[in-house]
Amino acid sequence: MAFLIFEGVGITALAAAVPKRVIKNYEYTEFFPADQVKEVVDKVGIYERRFADEKTCSSDLCFAAAEKLIADNEVDRSEIDLLVFISQTPDFRMPATSVILQERLGLSQSTIAFDINLGCSAFLYGMSVVYSMMEKGGLRKALILDGETRSKVYSPKDRRTAFLFGDAGVAALVERDEKFGKSYFSLNSDGSRADLIKINGGGYRNPSSAETLRERVVDEYGNIRNDEQGYMDGGDVFNFVIREIPRDIKQTLAHAGADRNALDFYVFHQANNFINTYLAKKLKLNTEKIPSCVEKFGNTSSVSVPLTIVSELRERMGGKKNLLLSAFGVGMTWATGIVPFVDCKISELVEV
Amino acid sequence: MDTQKFIENFKDAVEIDDREIALTDKFREYPEWSSLAFLSVIAMIDDEYDVIIEGKDFKILETLQDIVDVIKRQQA
Secondary structure (H helix, E strand, O other): EOOOOOOOOOEEEEEEEEEOEEEEHOOOOOOHHHHHHHHHHHOOOEEEEEEOOOOOHHHHHHHHHHHHHHHOOOOOOOOOOOEEOOOOOOOOOOOOOHHHHHHOOOOOOOOOEEEEEEOOOOHHHHHHHHHHHOOOOOOOEEHHHEEEEEEHOEEOHHHOOOOOEEEEEEEEEEEOOOOEEEEEEEEEEEEHHOOOEOOOOOOOOOOOOOOOOOOEEOOOOOEEOOOOOOOEHHHHHHHHHHHHHHHHHHHHHHHHOOOOOOOOEEEOOOOOOHHHHHHHHHHHOOOOOOOOOOHHHOOOOHHHHHHHHHHHHHHOOOEEEEEEEEEEEEEOOEEEEEEEEOOOOOOOOOOO | OOOOHHHHHHHHHOOOOOOOOOOOOOOHOOOOHHHHHHHHHHHHHHHHOOOOOOOHOOOOOOEEEHHHHHHHHHHH
C-alpha cells in the first residue's frame, strides 16, 4: 500500500467555475428517443450539466476560478511559487498548460509550473504532490488548478457516455500552517484495466488520421463514435469501483487511526448517482454527510471532488472540518484522502 | 443458496413486476434487460451474495441458473 502523511499543510481557499450553458439531460434527445433518454438519466441521476462553448478550454475555467480566488482573498500573486495544472483536456499537446497559466495569471517567472495528466482521481494525486513540495519549506504559496472539458471528449451518439459528462474548473490555494494537523493519502493504480475507459486514437500509439476520425457503429446497441472520442465499459468500471474503493477507504481509515463517524463529510468523485448511492450503502455511511452535485453538473472527472466542496459545502465548512475524499476512474487509478480543512475560504461559484 | 430468494432479488434488480420468471429463462431475452439492468444485477449480486462477477465472465452466462452457479462457485 502506498500511504502518504503530511503535516502542517492545507487548502486555505477554494474557488470553482462552470460554463453558463446548461444542458438539460431530459431534453438532450437529438440522437435518442426521449423515453430511452429518461431511463438512462433517471438511473444515473444526472439531470443537468454545463457545456463549455467551442472557444472555452479547461484552462479558461481554471483561470476564472483562480482570478476569483485571488480577488476574494487578496492573494499577492508574487507569493505564488508553485502552479500545478491538472487536466486530460489541456490547451495544446505542448507546451504544458500550467506554463501558459503562469503568464496569464501574472505570476513570477520563478514560479514552478507543470501539468499532471491522470483523470478522475487526479485532484488527490495533485494535492499529494503539492503538499509534498510545500512541506519542504522553500515555497510560500501554491495553486492547484484543475479543469476538464469532458463534454468535448465523448460522442453524443454513444448512449453509454452521452449523458454523463460536464465541464468545470477549480482553483485551490495551498499554504503551510500549523493549524492543519495531519493529512493522509492512499494512491493506487491498475494498468491491467487501462482498456475500461479510453481514447484509443490521436496519441502517438495510434496517431490522428482520417481513420481515427471516422465515425462508426461500435456495438450491438448501435452506439456511434470515432476513435478519438472516449469510451467507457460501465459494467466493469462499476465492478472495479465496488471491489477497490470500499477496501481502500477502510485501509486508509485504519492507517490514519480515524473513526469514520467522527469525520465531518465524505466527498466522493461524482461519477453518477447510482455508483455513489451504492458506495454509501456498502460502506454504511451517513448519507447526510455525503454532498452531491452530480445531478446538476454531471461527471466533471478530476474536478468533481473540489467542485462538490465549493458547490455544496460552502456554507458548512467553517472552523475545522475533517473530510474523507475518495476519487476513482480512468487508468484505472484511485485515491483516498483524510484531509483537515481549517477556516477554508470558499468563493461563490463563478459562471463563465 | 435459496434460489427462490435469488429470483426475487433478480426481479427487483431488473424491475420485473408483472410476471413470474424461472431459473431456466434466458435473461438477455427479457424486454427489461439492458446495460443499465446489468449494473443493477452486479450490485445486487455483490450486496446480497458478496460476489463480484467480472464483465468477461458475465458475458458468457445465458440463464439465471448460470448466474446462480457462478455465485455458488465463488462462495465455495
